[in-house]
Amino acid sequence: MPLPAAPIEDTTLYTDTHLYDTMTWGGCEPIYLDAALRSGGPVLELGCGTGRMLVPMAQRGLSVTGIDQSAEMLATARQRLTSVAASATVVEGDMSRFTFPESFAFIFCAINSLLHLLETDNLRSCFASVRRALRPDGQFMFDIVNFQPAYLAIGPGERHTVGEYESDLHGRYRIEETLRYDAATQIAHKTFFYSAAGAPDFRLVHFPLRVIFPQELEALLALEGLRLETRLGDRSGEPFHSGSPSQLCIVRHA
Numbered sequence: 001m002p003l004p005a006a007p008i009e010d011t012t013l014y015t016d017t018h019l020y021d022t023m024t025w026g027g028c029e030p031i032y033l034d035a036a037l038r039s040g041g042p043v044l045e046l047g048c049g050t051g052r053m054l055v056p057m058a059q060r061g062l063s064v065t066g067i068d069q070s071a072e073m074l075a076t077a078r079q080r081l082t083s084v085a086a087s088a089t090v091v092e093g094d095m096s097r098f099t100f101p102e103s104f105a106f107i108f109c110a111i112n113s114l115l116h117l118l119e120t121d122n123l124r125s126c127f128a129s130v131r132r133a134l135r136p137d138g139q140f141m142f143d144i145v146n147f148q149p150a151y152l153a154i155g156p157g158e159r160h161t162v163g164e165y166e167s168d169l170h171g172r173y174r175i176e177e178t179l180r181y182d183a184a185t186q187i188a189h190k191t192f193f194y195s196a197a198g199a200p201d202f203r204l205v206h207f208p209l210r211v212i213f214p215q216e217l218e219a220l221l222a223l224e225g226l227r228l229e230t231r232l233g234d235r236s237g238e239p240f241h242s243g244s245p246s247q248l249c250i251v252r253h254a
């Protein structure tokens, strides 16, 4: 497919599912797969996207439900499930307020999806929904960025590289980002700039992410009857410390 002459501008990473998958596809993160298998299911994924985590869980025979607000991402997830003859329930909906007829032994929300909930009220109603849907001995796991002050202080005009990726449609391409942090709302306004050979900035995506600091997170969970049992520093299970890239949280009923 030829690259567009003028940049495509978008406000979400999730309309072009092909490009999204070239950035993130790599199978299910083992920390989530192991926890799901240990729980025995049923499993609920919040922000299941194109099924990177959910499909391998369904293939292992777990009863899996996924919720996502993007019709495009869910269409790709459904195709994937069909292509591997696995079954899972995937529903279009808002993870900030959900109910299901069944309760779950394991609920998870991977790779910063929670940061799409920008308002404190949305985060709280998400946690309240998790508490209602989680079995008494169930586990809720999620990972979000451990934002560093130096990163948030980057000037809005300053571009830095996110990564380089390979796509069948675009060839080798690079993503750079700019950031403007609003300390009053704790929202990081990002723009991703996609460039390929001969096509600088062929795609721009402007999107906001909520910044959630470690002590605030624990308090928000507690307000909704949840208890932070363990916080790890990344998805490989390193201990959490001030400079950790992530907050990988394991949460239970208070």
Ligand SMILES: C[S@@+](CC[C@H](N)C(=O)[O-])C[C@H]1O[C@@H](n2cnc3c(N)ncnc32)[C@H](O)[C@@H]1O
Pocket: 014, 024, 046, 047, 048, 049, 050, 051, 052, 053, 067, 068, 069, 070, 073, 093, 094, 095, 096, 110, 111, 112, 113, 116, 117
């Ligand atoms: C970072 S992606 C993660 C996708 C998938 N879990 C993965 O590991 O590749 C975040 C996903 O959350 C979804 N999302 C964002 N806000 C949401 C909301 N309020 N309710 C449900 N899904 C949401 C997006 O559509 C997107 O598919």
